[in-house]
Ligand SMILES: NC(=O)c1ccc[n+]([C@@H]2O[C@H](COP(=O)([O-])OP(=O)(O)OC[C@H]3O[C@@H](n4cnc5c(N)ncnc54)[C@H](O)[C@@H]3O)[C@@H](O)[C@H]2O)c1
């Protein structure tokens with residue numbers, strides 16, 4: 164055991180409570196690879212080399228990444244075990260709820276900041292493109308380190324009061340999750356009678372596609388998170404009462420039928436809300452919806468080639484596009500996209516009409532040139548019908 168007081172060591176050691184969980188593993192890699200720090204951890208499932216007290220002693224920075232439902236009691240146990248030696252160190256958590264965990268952290272004598280990365284651990288090394296709520300509840304000497312760490316995550320960091328965070332999350336997460344859990348149940352109950360989900364796909368709208376993606380993302384994820392956010396954020400229950408009242412009001416209008424009920428629906432569930440959102444937001448949201456529609460259509464179009472460009476340098480995309488030009492293949496769409504494994508690539512759509520017209524072997528020759536000229540690695544695509552390759 165290293166007996167040097169951690170604060171006197173040059174590079175802080177990071178301790179992760181819940182080191183084998185989804186965020187624990189992602190953060191361990193992040194601290195080691197991106198920040199070059201030593202990481203120690205503890206997790207009842209698979210990381211028990213250090214006892215809790217030993218972890219506390221070893222870590223200059225202790226980060227709690229335990230399940231939401233047990234975080235407060237885990238922090239309280241660590242505060243009791245630390246018994247004051249945490250003074251001068253930094254304790255963090257990444258719980259999706261902030262008030263109770265931050266209050267528990269503040270019962271220690273450490274510097275304290277609550278964090279909430281507002282996305283599942285990504286497949287890539289940073290949180291670029293994601294929001295992270297930051298509650299710097301008691302940060303003194305660790306401020307420069309915390310700022311460097313937050314900058315290294317590349318997240319869009321937003322400082323927020325823990326209580327405000329939880330009220331906002333009842334709407335940002337609780338409402339969205341509740342709506343989609345309810346949608347999933349209704350689909351499960353009603354869709355089988357008309358051929359199941361596959362029968363709905365050909366008849367999809369943009370809105371259905373977007374909602375289905377959220378629903379399926381949730382159902383594919385860790386159910387404990389969605390359960391705990393509903394049960395453990397105290398602002399969720401009042402939100403659920405409102406959600407239920409709104410759906411009941413809609414149902415009552417439809418059940419009643421007739422012009423009065425229609426007027427009520429239009430006023431109560433549409434026009435009053437339009438006024439609340441405001442014309443500017445509605446125009447922006449409407450445009451975002453249209454863009455998502457085009458994007459989803461492009462990303463689902465079956466005639467495409469996905470190419471990973473290994474040379475991360477200016478001009479490599481131009482070289483790739485030059486090969487398409489040489490073979491007389493016009494681009495219908497081009498997107499910088501990511502595979503399910505997180506690999507960045509360019510997805511080039513060529514459109515159905517052109518795919519039908521393509522001379523035999525053109526596709527094969529184009530693919531061969533991309534590989535043979537070392538321009539890029541083809542990571543996906545579908546050969547247009549009638550061509551070879
Ligand atoms: N996964 C996400 O989408 C996501 C996003 C943002 C924030 N978070 C937050 O991150 C935290 C962890 O979430 P996760 O997705 O990694 O969950 P997870 O269930 O994958 O991991 C939690 C880990 O904590 C361990 N654990 C339980 N009790 C422990 C204890 N007493 N001591 C040490 N370890 C203990 C578990 O064995 C598990 O490995 C949660 O608070 C969650 O709200 C998760």
Ligand SMILES: O=C(O)C(=O)C[C@]1(C(=O)O)C=C[C@@H](O)C=C1
Nearest residue numbers: 259280281282283336380384388
């Ligand atoms: O799956 C994702 O990427 C998520 O965004 C997960 C999600 C969410 O759905 O709200 C779930 C819990 C976390 O607190 C943050 C985000």
